[in-house]
Amino acid sequence: MSETGTNGGNIDDPETTTINIRVTERQLAEIDAVWKEEGYTSRSEFLRHAIRDATDHPGASREILASIATEEYAMRNGESEAVSREEVVDLIDDDA
Structure with missing residues (x-):
């Protein structure tokens, strides 16, 4: 997951930090299917959106x-x- 950044995925954006996460092969396949189906431009964009949802709306159990x-x-x-x-x-x- 090397492509990160809030400005169109720009890895040189000083506002972003690269993180590494471990997921199962099944989770990765699900992530890949969803981000493509939903029209995201990358895994990173999809995961940033998911993280925003989780942190901006923690009441969504x-x-x-x-x-x-x-x-x-x-x-x-x-x-x-x-x-x-x-x-x-x-x-x-x-x-x-």
Whole structure:
């Protein structure tokens, strides 16, 4: 994971620091599938976004995220209908 940086992945950006992490082969395959599917330009961009979500929204528990993922899966399979942003915010606020 050598490509880092907040300014378009610029590794010379003085505001960034390179870190090394260990993940399983399965996790790496999942990361690679998701960042490409979601339109990120690199693994690093995807992981920076994930870290921002985790640090900016620490109240988003695994339970809430699992619930969101379950609903997304149901929607994609025609088993559920979309909910509004307000409904999602209410769900998060009620759980926090």
